Structure formats: C-alpha cells, structure tokens
Amino acid sequence: MRTFASLFFAALALTAFTAVSQTPAAPQAPLAPPQVLVAQTPPMGWNSWNYFAGKVTDKNIRDSADQLVATGMKDAGYVYVNIDDTWEGERDASGVLHTNAKFPDMKALADYVHSKGLKIGIYSSPGPKTCGGYAGSLGHEEQDAQLYASWGIDYLKYDLCSFIGDVLEKRAPNDKAEQMRIMIAAYDKMNKALKATGRPIVFSFCQYGWDAVWEWAPSVGGNLWRSTGDITPDWDRIYAIVSQQEGLEAYAGPGHWNDPDMLEVGNGKLSLAENRTHFSMWAMLAAPLLAGNDLPNMKPEIKAILTNRDVIAIDQDRLGKQGARVYSDGEVDVWARHLAGGALAIAVVNAGSDRYATHPFHLNLRKLGLAGQQTAKDLWTGKTMELTEKMPLELASHDVLLVRVDAPKTAK
Ligand code: GLA
Numbered sequence: 001m002r003t004f005a006s007l008f009f010a011a012l013a014l015t016a017f018t019a020v021s022q023t024p025a026a027p028q029a030p031l032a033p034p035q036v037l038v039a040q041t042p043p044m045g046w047n048s049w050n051y052f053a054g055k056v057t058d059k060n061i062r063d064s065a066d067q068l069v070a071t072g073m074k075d076a077g078y079v080y081v082n083i084d085d086t087w088e089g090e091r092d093a094s095g096v097l098h099t100n101a102k103f104p105d106m107k108a109l110a111d112y113v114h115s116k117g118l119k120i121g122i123y124s125s126p127g128p129k130t131c132g133g134y135a136g137s138l139g140h141e142e143q144d145a146q147l148y149a150s151w152g153i154d155y156l157k158y159d160l161c162s163f164i165g166d167v168l169e170k171r172a173p174n175d176k177a178e179q180m181r182i183m184i185a186a187y188d189k190m191n192k193a194l195k196a197t198g199r200p201i202v203f204s205f206c207q208y209g210w211d212a213v214w215e216w217a218p219s220v221g222g223n224l225w226r227s228t229g230d231i232t233p234d235w236d237r238i239y240a241i242v243s244q245q246e247g248l249e250a251y252a253g254p255g256h257w258n259d260p261d262m263l264e265v266g267n268g269k270l271s272l273a274e275n276r277t278h279f280s281m282w283a284m285l286a287a288p289l290l291a292g293n294d295l296p297n298m299k300p301e302i303k304a305i306l307t308n309r310d311v312i313a314i315d316q317d318r319l320g321k322q323g324a325r326v327y328s329d330g331e332v333d334v335w336a337r338h339l340a341g342g343a344l345a346i347a348v349v350n351a352g353s354d355r356y357a358t359h360p361f362h363l364n365l366r367k368l369g370l371a372g373q374q375t376a377k378d379l380w381t382g383k384t385m386e387l388t389e390k391m392p393l394e395l396a397s398h399d400v401l402l403v404r405v406d407a408p409k410t411a412k
Contacts, residue, residue: 037200037255038200038202038223038255039202039223039224039256041315041316041317041320042224042257042288042289042315043080043289044080044288044312044315044316045079045118045121045155045290046068046073046081046082046291046295047084047157047262047292048064048083048084048292049262049292050264050293051294053086056083056084056087057102057103058105061081061113063295064081064296065081065113065118067296067298068116068295069116071303072303072307073291073303073306073307074117076307076312078291079117079119080118080119080121080154080155081120081121082120082121082122082155082157083103083121083122084123084157085131085132086100086102086134087106087123088124088134089101089135091140095139097147100134106122106151107150107151107152114152119154119155120152120153120154121153121154121156121202122148122155122156122157123157124137124144124156124159124190125137125138125159125160126138126163126167127160127163128162129166130161131159131161136161136162136163137158138166141189142193142196145190145196145197146193148194148197148199148201149197152199153199154200155204156190156194157206158187158204158206159206160207160208167182183210183211184216187205187221187222188221190203191221191222192221194221203222204222204223204224204225204226204259205217205224205225205226209225209227209229213226213227214252215251218255223255224256224258224288226261227245228241228244228261230261231260231261231264232264233267233268233269234270235274235398238270238274238277238278238281239351241260241261242260244260245258245322246324246325249323252285252286252321253321254318257287258285258322259288260287262290263278263290263292263293263306264278264292264293265292265302265305266302266306267292267293273399273400276305277349277399279305279308279311280311280349280380280402281335281347281349281400283312283315283402284322284335284345284347285322285323286317286320286322286323289312308379308380310377311380314337314339314404317339317340318340319338319340322337323335323336323337323338323345323347324336324337329364331350331352332348332350332351332395333348334346334347334348334363334368336368343404343405344404345402346376347400347402348361348393348400348402350399351398352397359394360392361394361395362390362392362393363387363390364389364390365387366389366411369411370408370410370411371411372389372409373386373387373389373409374387374408374409375406375407376404376405377406378402380401380402387405
C-alpha cells in the first residue's frame with residue numbers, strides 16, 4: 001500500500017510539474033485507483049464458530065481481538081477476527097438487514113477491531129437463511145455488500161446452506177448440472193456486489209467442496225473455498241480431511257486457496273500430538289489459519305503451537321505451493337511442500353493408533369527426490385538434525401515430524 005501511495009503521489013507531483021512546464025498541457029488520463037490484492041498468502045486470524053458457535057456475542061469478539069494482540073498472535077500473523085453465523089437480525093421495510101441483540105452496534109465493533117490493527121470478517125449465505133436459520137442474502141446481495149462495506153468489513157464467508165433446498169432443488173429439481181450453474185451464478189452475484197463496493201474484501205466460499213469448487217471458484221472471485229464438510233475436534237475427522245486434500249495442490253496459489261476448514265487446535269479432547277499434527281498439516285496444505293479456540297482461556301502449550309513462527313512460515317511461504325502426499329508406508333504418511341528459494345518442508349505423520357506396522361519408520365529420502373544426507377531443522381524442537389537414507393524414526397501415535405530443509409540435495 002505504501003508503495004502504491006508513494007507512486008500515486010509521485011505521479012500527481014509529476015502531473016503538476018508537467019502542467020506548469022509545458023503549454024498547452026496534454027490532457028491527462030485519470031489515474032486508476034491502486035488495486036489492493038487480498039489473500040496473497042493464506043488468510044490468518046480467528047473465527048467464532050468452532051468454539052462459540054451460536055452463542056457468540058459482541059463481547060466475545062472484542063475479547064478475542066484483545067487476546068490476539070495480548071498473546072502475540074497478531075504479531076505472528078493472525079489479523080482477521082471473523083464473526084461466523086448468528087449475528088443477523090431482521091430486515092426492515094427497505095430490506096436493510098439489522099443485527100440481533102447479541103451485536104448491538106456492528107460499526108462500533110468493527111471500529112474497535114480496527115483500532116487494534118486487526119481486520120474484521122462476517123458471514124452470510126446466498127440462500128434466504130444461513131445454516132443457523134438466520135437471515136441470508138438472497139435477493140439482497142448488493143444491499144448487504146454495501147452494508148458490510150459501510151461497517152468496514154474486510155472478509156466475507158458465504159455459506160451455501162438453505163440455497164440448496166430453497167433455490168437449487170426448487171429451480172432445477174434432479175438436474176445437478178443446472179444446479180451447479182445456478183450456484184456459481186449466486187457466488188458471482190455476491191462477488192460483483194462486493195467488488196462494486198470498492199472495498200478490498202476477502203471472499204470465502206463455503207459450499208463444502210462440492211462440484212469441484214476449486215476449478216471454478218477463482219473465476220467468480222473466490223479467494224478461498226472450503227474443500228470439505230465441517231471439521232470437528234476429533235483426530236479421525238481431522239485425519240480424514242487431510243487425506244481428502246490429496247490432489248488439490250494444483251488449485252492453490254496466491255489469492256486463491258483450498259480451505260480444509262478452520263482450526264480446532266486447542267478444542268475438544270485433541271492431544272498435544274494431535275494439535276501439533278493438525279497445525280503442521282494445515283501449514284503443509286497452505287491452508288487458511290483461522291484459529292477457533294477460546295483465546296481468553298488458551299493454555300500456554302496451545303499458544304506455543306499456534307504461534308510457532310517456523311510452522312507459520314511454511315504456511316505463509318510466498319511461493320504459495322500447496323504440499324502433496326509423496327507416499328505412505330503402513331499407517332505413516334510422508335508429505336512434502338516446495339518453498340521459495342528452493343527449500344523443502346517434509347511432514348511425516350504417524351496415523352496409527354497405538355502400534356503401527358512400520359515401527360520404527362524408515363524415511364525414504366529417494367522417494368522425496370533427495371540424494372544423501374540432508375541438513376534439516378525440526379520445526380517443533382527447533383533443533384538441527386541430519387536426515388539420512390532409511391533412518392529410523394520413532395513417532396508417537398498421531399504425532400508428526402515436521403522439518404525444513406533449506407538446501408536440499410536432490411537426486412541427479
Ligand atoms: C456451516 C459451516 C460452518 C459454520 C456453520 C454456521 O455448517 O460449514 O463452518 O459456518 O454453518 O451455521
């Protein structure tokens with residue numbers, strides 16, 4: 001932004017200089033406003049749903065914003081404070097949507113979040129109702145987009161919900177191809193309405209990974225799209241989601257990301273190993289990092305996971321190349337992610353419950369395209385280690401080895 005601003009003013013100064021030094025002045029084309037690109041790396045922040053669900057209030061949002069700052073999460077990159085479903089009230093006679101009693105003044109709340117140097121996100125549906133049964137945007141897209149912009153909203157999650165039953169199934173019963181076209185048009189409608197506000201707003205699609213959304217979402221303004229159904233704070237669900245991401249790596253890149261859903265780190269009964277693996281794999285997948293835990297009561301070990309700068313750097317790598325599963329052996333999966341500057345991140349996940357067939361696990365460097373000993377950094381211990389061909393690795397159940405190799409020696 002600063003660069004754009006200085007270029008803008010330099011161009012203005014030049015225009016003024018040209019005007020006094022030459023006669024007659026050539027007509028100048030007005031300068032186009034600088035385009036602000038959003039989501040050049042996967043969005044990072046916090047969202048209310050995974051912990052508060054329908055109970056979220058204005059106070060929870062303020063407290064969470066405060067905590068992002070106090071815990072150092074903001075400094076680590078978490079900037080979006082996203083209100084999920086259940087903030088919506090009724091529409092008035094002119095169709096303007098009002099907040100419900102839990103959110104007395106959305107503009108004041110947005111100002112508060114902005115005053116902390118953070119950004120604010122909101123939630124709606126292309127259907128008449130959200131998943132929680134609150135008012136959706138159907139027939140009010142432009143009005144809602146203008147309302148969000150007037151509040152200062154920076155991010156919109158747009159959740160299919162009632163659009164399925166109330167629009168798709170009514171307008172095109174039993175015609176899946178037509179339903180898909182109608183759905184894409186609905187996302188594009190809000191895309192155009194958001195663009196028309198002139199405000200940079202991250203546009204997050206939530207339609208559960210249907211109809212190969214990764215193929216068409218970027219063409220209708222999607223900066224991220226859910227690539228799965230809902231996450232829950234259970235190892236089995238998290239592992240299933242990770243496995244479903246295989247093959248989607250081709251679709252991610254700066255400005256457009258697969259979204260395996262928001263983080264459950266610190267929620268439910270996930271063990272520390274499971275929290276670590278969950279966070280590591282979201283980083284390998286170049287996934288949005290939207291924490292979803294109770295920030296005011298966050299335990300130090302959870303904060304340590306969420307603020308691990310080395311792991312965040314994998315997620316936020318500027319090359320924007322999503323990692324891929326290279327091979328599995330027994331119940332152990334090996335993923336790799338290519339990073340800027342030729343570096344490589346490797347994640348070895350033990351998905352076995354108690355014992356596993358490949359104990360100890362022998363890492364196959366050749367399958368990763370590597371030749372000979374490799375100097376790596378273990379991103380969870382912070383220690384340097386040497387990776388050697390077929391070295392035995394002892395990984396506890398549901399734990400991960402996540403390393404970064406800055407100068408990989410590759411096979412010729
Ligand atoms: C859907 C979404 C969730 C959440 C809820 C809110 O289930 O997938 O992420 O937004 O709706 O009702």
